Amino acid sequence: MDFKEKELPTQELWVEENFKGISKQSYRIKETLFSGKSEFQTVDVVDSIGHGKILLNDGLMMLSERDEFIYHDMISHLPLYTHPNPKNVLVIGGGDGGTAREVLRHPGVDVCTMVEIDEMVVEACRKHIPQTSEVFKHPKFKLVIDDAVKFVAQTQEKFDVILVDSTDPIGPAQPLFGPEFYQNVYNCLTDDGIVVSQGESPFYQAETQKSLLKVLGQFFSVLGLYNFSNLTYPGGLWSFTFASKKYHPVRDFQNERYEKDSLTFNYYNKGLHKACFSLPEFMNRNLGPFFKGL
Amino acid sequence: MDFKEKELPTQELWVEENFKGISKQSYRIKETLFSGKSEFQTVDVVDSIGHGKILLNDGLMMLSERDEFIYHDMISHLPLYTHPNPKNVLVIGGGDGGTAREVLRHPGVDVCTMVEIDEMVVEACRKHIPQTSEVFKHPKFKLVIDDAVKFVAQTQEKFDVILVDSTDPIGPAQPLFGPEFYQNVYNCLTDDGIVVSQGESPFYQAETQKSLLKVLGQFFSVLGLYNFSNLTYPGGLWSFTFASKKYHPVRDFQNERYEKDSLTFNYYNKGLHKACFSLPEFMNRNLGPFFKGL
Structure with a gap:
């Protein structure tokens, strides 16, 4: 986490995210490294001053090199240290590679398949953000460029853990918040499978959180939501949903394997x-009624 | 995707906080309600779209009506439900009144004294932010307009809990991060007293956190730091230090009183x-060596 400031350009350049017209976050940048428009969204990679390289889809912050470790730690290690023996892991979205990178630090995982709809994200990250995309070279990493909605409907594979590393429910990610998708996710999970999904902002998107929990509650017997503090998402506080056929995220914590692996986080x-x-407490009141088996 | 050079809003009005030249947070506003320059700092109250009224000192967000409950809950209830019988509470700074408001929700507290250096903050909030300043009318509330550094050096009173609700260590708040001040805080605490202090951003101000912990460690036998997620502070994640002569913040949690009071949070x-x-984990590594008795 060493971000040394080089000589600054004379003209100040900023990349700005406007959040619902009521707040904005801006990051000072040195230069734009990539700017494209795919079939699905705009994709930009910029080099910032103070936050490393930044990926934006449709103008929304996806990651910065400075804080991506937080999101990627929390989407992956929590379910992987809950499931007693995760071998086959599916990442949906996550085209930057950061989630797959963390999954493949677990020595017991045999394959991590990443299904990303937008090849432009993958290629932009491959070229400009090796910090996350280095995993693309990993022998246990399998890349599928496809619509994940179609993928989970058609695959014959079974996965122990599925990580839905999606953008907001607008544009290409919209179906990833619906019941049809989660019916198929349920079906391609093993009998003791776990799915963790990007769960939006507790401050600003409580309605989306409720709606996602309602959908998940139709299929899973253990259901909850957990928080983490991101640096570069609007409002900082962010969440993941945890849905499981069998395991409890706290009671089934795999302490022995955690200690044995001794990974550095x-x-x-x-x-x-x-x-x-x-x-x-405001989250307990709003969301608590949708939790199951916690 | 907008890559804007520095430009001023034309029709829309925004209030903007520039954080160390590397990031900015902006909030859309309707109008400025108060704008003054005191002996110590500039003081502004604006009415925002989406975040209620906002107080800024020297252009830095102090509170928004939308999220002030978080900071004020966490600075006050944690020490007040650790100490078994807090009667006399001192708030240092906190001129908006929010901290004192939460302190005085505890039925066992006899007096809450607030020592604020800047009368302009108190008056601006009294007039424009009743949500926090309503406490100024409370019969157990005592206002002292004075330099807290002088106050803790001179007072003969003893306090069970002291809450240092300060701004960043620049301008008037700078001495509130030093050893002379905390020697006096220690002296005017009872033999089982607790002091909780605004502990800055874990992401951006780790050095200030270390330095504050080192100072506190000279005096207190129990010392730690806890996090909360604010909406309107840069990076979201924020912290308080916890320093105590006797009580452990977790082991001495006052469950019985907590259940009996049944306050709504x-x-x-x-x-x-x-x-x-x-x-x-990055905080444990950086700050863990400074903790005591946790």
Whole structure:
């Protein structure tokens, strides 16, 4: 996490995210490294001053090199240290590679398949953000460029853990918040499978959170939501949903494997594995009624 | 995707906080309600679209009506439900009144004294932000307009809990981060007293956090730091230090009184009282060596 400031350009350049017309976050940048428009969205990679390289889809911050470890730690290690023996892992979206990178740090995982709809994201990251895309060369990594909605409807594979690393429910990611998709996710999970999904902002998107929990509640017997603190998402606080056919995220924590692996983390750890399920009271009131088996 | 050079809003009005020249947060506003320059700092109150009224000192966000409950819950209820019988509470800074408001929801507290250096903050909030300043009328509330550094050096009173609700260590708040001030804070605490202090951003101000912990460690036998997620501070994640002569913040949680009081909170609760001490791994590595008795 060493971001040394080089000589600044004389003209100040900023990349700006306008959030619902009521707030904006801006990051000072040195230059634009990539700017394209795919079939699905605009894709930009910029080099910032103070936050490393930044990926934006449709003008929304997807990741910065400075804080991507937080999101990627929390989407992956929590379910992988809940499931007792995750071998076959599916990442949906996550075209930058950061989620797959963390999945493949677990020595017991045999294959991590990433299904990304937008090849432009993959290629832009491959070229400009090796910090996350280095995983594309990993021998256990399998890339599928496809619509994940179609993929989960058609695959004959069974996965132990599925990670839905999606953007907001607008544009290409919209179906990833609906019941048809999650019926198929349920079907291609093993009998003790777990799915963790990007769960939006507790401050600004409580309605989307409720709606996603309602959908998941139609299929899964264990259902909850956990928080993490991102640096570059609007409002900082962000969440993942946790839905499982069998395992409880806290009671089934795999302490022995966690200690044996002894991985080095920057955000996730044993304490946070449990603590992240302690939610602020406004969230308990709003979302608590949708939780199951926690 | 907009890559804007520095430009001023034309029709829309925004208030903007520039953070160290590398990031900015902006909030859309309807109008400026108050704008003044005191002996110590500039003081502005604006009415926003989406975040209620906002107080800024020297252009830095102090609070928004939308999220002030988070900071004020977490600075006050955590120490007040750790100390078994807090009667006399001192708030240093906190001129908006929000911290004192939460302190005085505890039925056992006899007096809450607030020592604020800048009368302009108090008067601006009294007039424009009743949501926090309503407490100024409370019969157990005592206002002292004075330099807290002088106050803690001179007072003969003893306090059970002291809450240092300060701005960043620049301008008037700078001495509130030093050893002379904390020697006096220690002296005017009872033998089982607790002090909680605004602990800055884990992402951006780790050095200030270390330096504050080092200072506190000279005096207190129990020392730690806990996190909360603010909406309107840069990076979201923020912290308080916890320093105590006797009580452990988790082991001495006052469950019985907590249940009996049955206060309604929007952020704080029993689960978070403990969970907020579970820190991300990068913080454990940086700050863990400074903790005591946790």
